[in-house]
Amino acid sequence: EVQLVESGGGLVQPGGSLRLSCAASGFTVSGNYMSWVRQAPGKGLEWVSIIYSGGGTYYADSVKGRFTISRDNSKNTLYLQMNSLRVEDTAVYYCARARYTSSSNWFDPWGQGTLVTVSS
Amino acid sequence: QSVVTQPPSVSGAPGQRVTISCTGSSSNIGAGYDVHWYQQLPGTAPKLLIYGNSNRPSGVPDRFSGSKSGTSASLAITGLQAEDEADYYCQSYDSSLSGLVFGGGTKLTVL
Numbered sequence: 001e002v003q004l005v006e007s008g009g010g011l012v013q014p015g016g017s018l019r020l021s022c023a024a025s026g027f028t029v030s031g032n033y034m035s036w037v038r039q040a041p042g043k044g045l046e047w048v049s050i051i052y053s054g055g056g057t058y059y060a061d062s063v064k065g066r067f068t069i070s071r072d073n074s075k076n077t078l079y080l081q082m083n084s085l086r087v088e089d090t091a092v093y094y095c096a097r098a099r100y101t102s103s104s105n106w107f108d109p110w111g112q113g114t115l116v117t118v119s120s
Numbered sequence: 121q122s123v124v125t126q127p128p129s130v131s132g133a134p135g136q137r138v139t140i141s142c143t144g145s146s147s148n149i150g151a152g153y154d155v156h157w158y159q160q161l162p163g164t165a166p167k168l169l170i171y172g173n174s175n176r177p178s179g180v181p182d183r184f185s186g187s188k189s190g191t192s193a194s195l196a197i198t199g200l201q202a203e204d205e206a207d208y209y210c211q212s213y214d215s216s217l218s219g220l221v222f223g224g225g226t227k228l229t230v231l
Binding site for chain 1: 122152153154155156158160165166167168171172177209211212213217218219220221222223224225
């Protein structure tokens with residue numbers, strides 16, 4: 001069964017750091033595009049970052065320079081290192097496999113999400 | 121404010137047909153990028169509903185259908201059921217932002 005399980009969320013002070021993990025099963029992280037999407041409380045979905053199977057990485061402008069997406073092929077796990085956290089980064093963070101064609105990417109499946117709260 | 125716009129809410133009675141629009145521009149939907157749709161039931165993670173404008177993943181009922189024309193796309197739900205009450209999001213790619221974009225989401229209420 002294809003499954004994604006996130007962990008690592010929690011409460012952190014503004015300016016702090018946190019690393020999220022996403023363990024995959026049923027497929028290999030290294031052979032797929034993988035992404036992070038977040039959802040602030042009561043708000044809509046916002047794409048955060050993507051890593052291609054070839055290793056290329058891309059970020060939303062809102063997190064560029066502060067967040068880093070990476071993977072550990074031996075652990076079949078995706079990561080999101082979040083530095084210089086801001087109150088507006090408070091959200092549920094979902095990892096998702098990103099399927100693709102030449103015309104776009106879409107997300108399937110999604111993990112259950114992990115809550116990150118940035119507050120003093 | 122998202123570059124792809126959806127109505128905040130739609131509603132319909134059981135058995136009826138509803139549509140949810142997703143309006144973009146020449147840098148996203150109008151540029152030929154595909155539109156995908158997700159269903160988010162209360163308190164759960166989003167689930168893929170439609171990919172590549174009109175394709176249903178296995179397991180998604182054929183009551184759900186998608187279409188795209190010009191700078192817009194639509195999700196249609198026929199034979200509305202109580203369990204369809206959820207938030208629905210469209211998603212595409214925007215070349216001006218060089219990133220993936222979601223619509224603001226539409227809350228479907230089954231009356």
